[in-house]
Amino acid sequence: MTRSFRRLATAFLFAGSLTGLALYGGDAAAAREVAPGIELRDTDNQLVTLADLKGKVVLLNFWATWCGPCMLELPHLQKMYDDLKDQGFVVLSVSTDDARDASKVKPLVKAKRLTFPVVLDKDTAVVSQYNPNKILPYTVLIDREGRIAARHQGYNPGDEVNIRAEVEALLSGEGELPSDGDPDLPAPPAGE
Amino acid sequence: MPLTAAALRRLGLPTGAVALSMLCLPVTASASELIGTGALGGATVQLTDDFELRYHTTDRRLPGFEDRRIHDYVEQVNRINGLISQRYDDGRSLTIGVQVDEVALFSNRYILDGELQRSVDLLDTSVASPFGDALVVFEKAFLRYGWRGGELGLGDNYGSFGRGIALNIKKNTDIDIDTSVRGAKILVRAGDLDFTAISGVSNRQQVSQDQPNLAIFKDVSHMVSGLRVDRYGLGPANLGLHGVVYRFGRAADADLDPTYRYAEGLDAVVSGANLELLGVGGIDWYVEGDMFGYLSPEMVALPADEPDYQAELGHAVYASASAYPGRAVVLVEAKHTQDTERINTFVSADGWEVATVPTLDYERVITEDSAAAVNSNDIYGGRVRIDYTPGDGGFIPYLAFTGLRDSDVDVLHFNRSPETIVHPIGGFQLTGGDIVSQANVGYRMDMRDDAAEGADRMVHFDGDISVPSGVGHLELLLQAKQFWWGDNGIGQEDFLEMENALVWHPTDQWALTLYQDWSNNPLVNTEGNLSEDLYGAVELAWEPNSNTSLRAFYGAYKAGIRCSGGQCRSLPGFEGARLAFNSTF
Incomplete structure (x- = not known):
C-alpha cells in the first residue's frame, strides 16, 4: 500500500x-442558538432591528438581485407572509447586494410586489454572521424567543411547503419542527 | 498505544493530516449553551464546517512515464466558522466569531530513485508551514457589540460607503474572495445622524474553498481608514459624506508588521458625498460624486522615485432614478468615471478590489473583453430597465438597455481606439404554479471608433425551467454565449461557451445533476474531458436535514471569467472527483 x-x-x-x-x-x-443581533436600514432608510421583532416568528431570508433561485423563492415568501402575518409571523428579507447594486433593490421589491421589510446588508456584516459562506438564498427561522429554530440552504421548487410547515409549528408553539424528525427531542428552553 | 507522532508513523498514517484532523474533530460537538452568570452566560455556540476533498486528474503525462498518472493529486480543504452569540434583555447583543481554514495536498510529489520528477506546491517560498504540505490559517476573528444606538466591531470588519465607489471591502464568496479590514469599526446613531468609522489593515483570505490552492503566497496588507456621516430625515432627503485614506503595502514590505502602514505616507485619498431623495415627483433619486487623489507616483504606474511628481486626480459620478408608474417599474442609472480604477493598482493582481464603481452591465455574461470596460479608467454611460407586472407578480417580463462610451485603451483593453458599447437585454420571470421559469437574452456590441477595428459582438442566453416529473421535479438550466471578435490585433478566434445542467430532485433530500460545459474560447486554458471543447460531470447531493449537505461530484467543468459584486476573476477549471460536506452544528 x-x-x-x-x-x-x-x-x-x-x-x-x-x-x-x-x-x-x-x-x-x-438547544437553539441565539440569533445574532441585526440593525439594518430598509429600502426607505428606516432602521429595522431584530430586537424589535422579539415575540414574533421571524423568517430571515438572504438573497440578492442577481440570484436566480432567490427570484423564484421570493413570491412564495410573500404568499406565506400574507397568510400568516396576523398570527405573529414576519419575513425579514436581507438583500446581500453590495453597495453598487443598492439602487436595484427597491425597484425589484416593487416589481415583485413584496410588502415585507427588505433591509440592505451592503457591507456583508450580517450575512457573515448568519451565513459565512454567503450561500444564496439562505433562510433562517427564528422562534418567538429570538432563537434559531431551522436553516435552509438554496431553494428548489417545493421547499416552501416544508418551510411553511415549520413556520406554522413555531407559530402554534410546538417545541419541535416537522423537519426535526425525532419526537423524543425536548422542547427548547421556555421563557428565555 | 499513545497517539504520538511516532505511533502514527508506525501505523503508516501521515502525522500532518491526522494532526489536522484531530484539530478539527473536537469542534464537531452539537450546538451548546454556555453556562454561567457572566456576560456570556446563556450565550450559544454555533459551528459551521465545510469540508471538501478533491481528486485532481489530468491527461498530462510525464515523458517516459506515460503509463502512470503522476500529475494527479489530491487536495483537502476544511473551513470551520465558529460563532458565540449573546443577546441581552435591553436589546444589547454580543457576537464573537472565528474562521479557521485548513488545506492539505496529497500525492503531490513524484520522486523516483531519489530524484524529484514532478511537484505540485501548496505554498510558495514566502509562506512556511510546520505541517509540510498542509496549512492551517486563522483567517478571521471578530467581536461585535451592539446596543440601541450603535455597534462596535473589533477584529475583522467589512466596510462599504455610499455606492461603494470610495470603499467597498466585503465578503464576496461568490468568486471566492473574502478580504476584511482587521482593526476596529464603530457605528454610532444619534437621532437622525449615523457616524461610521473604520480603520485597520486588509486581511485577504489565504485558503480558497472552491478553487485549487496552489503556491499560496504571503498576504501583503494595506491600511484603510475611513469616516462616513449619514443624515437621514431631512424631509424626503438623506445626505451622506465620506472620506477614505489608503496606504498600500509593497511586496518588499511583506515581512514588516502591518501596523507600520500607519506610519508611512498616504497613497490615496478619496472623498465623496451623496444625496438621496425618496418619492420626490414620484421618483426615488440618488446621486453620488467622489474625488480621488493619488499621492504617490506608483498609483499611476510611475516609478516610486519619480521626480517632481504632483498628485493626480480622478473622479466618479453615479446617479440613479426609479419610478413606479402603474404596473411598471423603471430604473435609470448613469455614471461617469475618470481614473478611479487606479485605486486598485496594488490589489487587483491579488484578485480583489478596495472600491468599485457600479458596472451597469449584465455581469452574468461578462467576458475577457467586457471585463476591460468594467475596470475602465475612462468611461461614461447609462442603463434603463423597465419591468412590467401584468398580474399578481407571478409573471414579470422586462427590457433593459445599456449604453457605454469607453475611451480607455490601456492595459486590459483589446481595442486600440475608443469604443461605444450597446447592450439590449430582455427576459422574464415566471412563478406561482407547478412550472417556474426565468430567462434572459441579449446582444452586446462594442463598436470601435476606428472602423478598421470593427466591432466585438456577442449574443447570449440564460434561463432555467423547473417542471414536475413523475417523481419529484426536473430542472433545466441553460447558459450560452456566442462571441465574435473585431480586429483585436492578436487574432483570437470567435468562440461559443455554454454552461448547462439538468437536475432531478426525486425527493427533498436528494438531487442528481448532470453538467455539460462547452468552450472553444482560446482564452480558456482548460480542455474538456469528453472532447477538447466538451466537458461533462455528474453530481449527487444529499441533504439529510436542513443543517447538513453532502455532495459527490465526478467529471470536469471549464475555466472562465466570472464577475460578482463589481469584481471579476478568472476562475480555473476542474477535472476529477470531489466530495463536499457542509454542516451547521
Missing part, C-alpha cells in the same frame, strides 16, 4: 468522521 493511498484513506476517514458527527449533531441540536 503506497503512502499516498494511506494519506488519501486518512482524508476519507476524516470526511467520514465529520459526516457521522454532523448527522448526529444535526439531530441533537436541541
